[in-house]
Amino acid sequence: MSNVLNLEEYKQKIFTKLEPSGWGRVLKSFIFSTEFNEILLNLHDLSTNGKRFTPPLKDVFRAFEECPYDELKVVVIGQDPYPTINVADGVSFSCSKTDREQPSLRFIFDAIQKDVYPNEPYNRDKDLTRWSKQGVLMFNTALTTEVNKIFQHYNIWHAFSAYVFDYLKNFNPGLVYVFLGKKAEDWEDSCGDNCTKFMVPHPASAAYNGSKWNSKNVFNDVNEVLQHNFATKIIW
Secondary structure (H helix, E strand, O other): OOOHHHHHHHHHHHHHHHOOOOHHHHHHHHHOOHHHHHHHHHHHHHHHOOOOEEOOHHHOOHHHHHOOHHHOOEEEEEOOOOOOOOOOOOOOOOOOOOOOOOHHHHHHHHHHHHHOOOOOOOOOOOOOHHHHOOOEEEEEOOOOEEOOOOOOOHHHHHHHHHHHHHHHHHHOOOOEEEEEOHHHHOOHHHHOOOOEEEEEOOHHHHHHHOOOOOOOOHHHHHHHHHHHHHOOOOOO
């Protein structure tokens, strides 16, 4: 990405990877914009100055690659990726690269087990692409963060997140949005009014203070809306 030609080639690779899921056509105008140039060059400059980030570039857009746009029903909005190297895999809260459940994911799984599947075994597979493939976009509004530091790349990705929310508001009404934490709630107005919104504390808040996560029964509530509106539900 050191010159314009390489930058354009990289953007074309991203677009090509997003085409099969349908997100290529959705994100095309942003991918080939000067705003996206600034994002990529910013990440490149940080990296060359010793400020490594996670996930690696090849995984940054996996949330979109794994979620078929035409099947999109739910957008789960987080903050930024796990900051530990070799943990984040591009799908928010997913940690398929490691053998350990990260604290946030453990709280999520515990809530699902208690609220949704209290009397049956629950699949705690750390790879959340199984949700993506059902039409759940697991979306961090900052797609990267500096290794071992949180909240570092919000400004870098702000224009991209604004584009995504604006597109969905105008061209895909009726979605269900789950805002996890105050940072996610900052985007509430960007989603418009023709949708369903749930506000839930970020699970990391419970991990930090050693308490239980108040999930507000959101996984059942999401399925209740989907059942009513689309006669379907998510297998969490």
